[in-house]
Amino acid sequence: MQPFRIEPRLPAKAFRTYGISTPVEDAYRNATCDEVECPNYTNGWVINADLSTARGQRQAYLIESSGRKYTAHKGYMVDQSGVAKEAPSVTAYVFEAGQQCWNPHRVRTQKPEVYTVRDGDFRSLGNQRVHNRPEDWVDDFQNNQAKLIEKSERG
Amino acid sequence: MSKETGLGWTTLDVDDSSGSAQDLRNDVTNFQFATPRGVQDVTGIDKSAMERLLLLADFSITLNGVFNPAANASHAVLSTVPSSSVARTTTIVVSSQTLANEVLYTDYSLNRNQDGSLTWSSPGVLSDGTVPTWS
Numbered sequence: 001m002q003p004f005r006i007e008p009r010l011p012a013k014a015f016r017t018y019g020i021s022t023p024v025e026d027a028y029r030n031a032t033c034d035e036v037e038c039p040n041y042t043n044g045w046v047i048n049a050d051l052s053t054a055r056g057q058r059q060a061y062l063i064e065s066s067g068r069k070y071t072a073h074k075g076y077m078v079d080q081s082g083v084a085k086e087a088p089s090v091t092a093y094v095f096e097a098g099q100q101c102w103n104p105h106r107v108r109t110q111k112p113e114v115y116t117v118r119d120g121d122f123r124s125l126g127n128q129r130v131h132n133r134p135e136d137w138v139d140d141f142q143n144n145q146a147k148l149i150e151k152s153e154r155g
Numbered sequence: 156m157s158k159e160t161g162l163g164w165t166t167l168d169v170d171d172s173s174g175s176a177q178d179l180r181n182d183v184t185n186f187q188f189a190t191p192r193g194v195q196d197v198t199g200i201d202k203s204a205m206e207r208l209l210l211l212a213d214f215s216i217t218l219n220g221v222f223n224p225a226a227n228a229s230h231a232v233l234s235t236v237p238s239s240s241v242a243r244t245t246t247i248v249v250s251s252q253t254l255a256n257e258v259l260y261t262d263y264s265l266n267r268n269q270d271g272s273l274t275w276s277s278p279g280v281l282s283d284g285t286v287p288t289w290s
Contacts, residue, residue, distance in 0.1 A: 003264035005278045008189075008213050015215075016192035020164050020249070021185040024221060024272060108181055113164050115249075121189035121215060122278070134163025134250040141188075142252075142289045148191060149286050 008121065015121040018141050022113045028106040033099075040101035044094065048077045052089035060091060069096045117141075166248035169218070169258075171227070172235035176244060182229035184274075185219035186247065188254075190287070214281040216245065216258055222265065222273040233263040233277050242282040253290050257283040 008015070033041030047063060050056035063070065070093045076084045078092035095101075115137035119126035131137040167183050168176040191214070224230045246255040260279035267273050281287065 001264070003262035003276045003278050005215065005261055006213065006280050008215060010191065014191055015189045017187050017189045019185065019187040024184050024274060027184045028221070115163070119192070122187070122217065135252075137163075138250050138252045138289060141190075141254075144190060144192060145286055145288050149288065152286060 005122065008123075012120045012124040013126075015119075016144060017116075017118045017121055017125060018137070018144075019116045019118065020113050020137075021116065022111060026111045027109060029109050031105040031107040033101055033103075033105060035107055036105045038101060038103065038105060040095070040103065041099065042097060044097040044099075045101060046078045046080060046082075046095070047093045048087075048090050049093065050087075050090050056090075060093075063093050068099050070094060164247070164249050166246060166253075167218075168244070168246045169232055170241075170243035170245075171232045172239040172241055172243075174241070174244075176246070177227045177232045179218075179220065179229050179232060182223045183218050183220040185217075187217040188287075189215045214256075214287060215278065216256065216281070217276065217278045219274065219276050222275055229275065233260065233275065236260045236263040236277065243279075245279075254287055255290075256281055256287045 039045075047059060049059040049063065051060060073084065073092040073094065075086060075088055075090070076092050077087040077090045078084045078094060084092065113134075115131040115134055116128050117131070117137070117140055118128045131140065164186075165180070166178070167180040167186065169179050171177050220229050222230060240259070242257045242259050244255060245258045246253060248254075258279040259282040260277050262276070262278055264276045265273065266275065
């Protein structure tokens with residue numbers, strides 16, 4: 001579904017569209033906790049597994065077979081600030097800092113963007129030209145804007 | 156902390172609803188800016204009237220990106236688009252040149268794609284009626 005837009009008063013052919021794009025699949029790569037300064041990595045973290053549920057049992061199995069360093073507190077629930085309270089069916093797994101957590105992390109890649117100029121706007125896009133250098137794209141954009149200002153001043 | 160990419164497009168800042176600029180560069184994968192082109196390209200309409208109309212016309216902008224719920228990231232900034240009607244300063248820097256616009260964003264549309272990725276699209280129009288210029 002197209003997002004809501006205010007319809008321009010001019011036809012699409014009266015516009016030129018300057019774009020910069022990086023394909024989503026090329027824009028990011030998976031990253032380690034260390035690279036993104038993940039708080040779990042920096043401070044350690046807690047997972048409370050409720051062993052009375054299938055989900056909790058699965059969590060406990062994955063944690064215990066993960067090879068990560070932790071301290072297990074059976075019968076306790078521990079919050080993120082480290083305060084423990086009794087909870088008979090729960091085991092609190094407290095993980096040391098400096099380990100890879102389970103959250104996915106991503107960082108931008110170094111892939112260069114594509115700088116395009118197309119006739120038309122979102123309603124109808126025509127021929128596409130691609131600039132190899134970002135400064136050429138900016139120059140093209142600047143020239144277009146300068147032309148508009150010149151027309152504006154002329155009245 | 157994210158690393159500096161060293162690529163041509165270095166900055167994309169968008170104001171949140173309280174007017175504080177937030178850096179969304181890491182979340183935005185595509186940027187489009189539609190601007191009127193030379194009036195000589197338009198035919199079939201009275202020329203002088205068309206010129207004036209062109210210069211009053213709205214410029215449109217579209218940001219596309221990847222969902223990020225972190226504090227001060229794209230979701231925090233753009234999720235207030237449907238509930239607030241404020242012009243947001245939107246600044247891009249490409250090749251050390253800056254283009255700053257006052258933009259009224261009209262939507263923040265989330266899409267779950269077939270590959271499982273969650274992306275968004277946010278279109279807007281310029282709100283202050285001046286021709287955007289690079290500096």
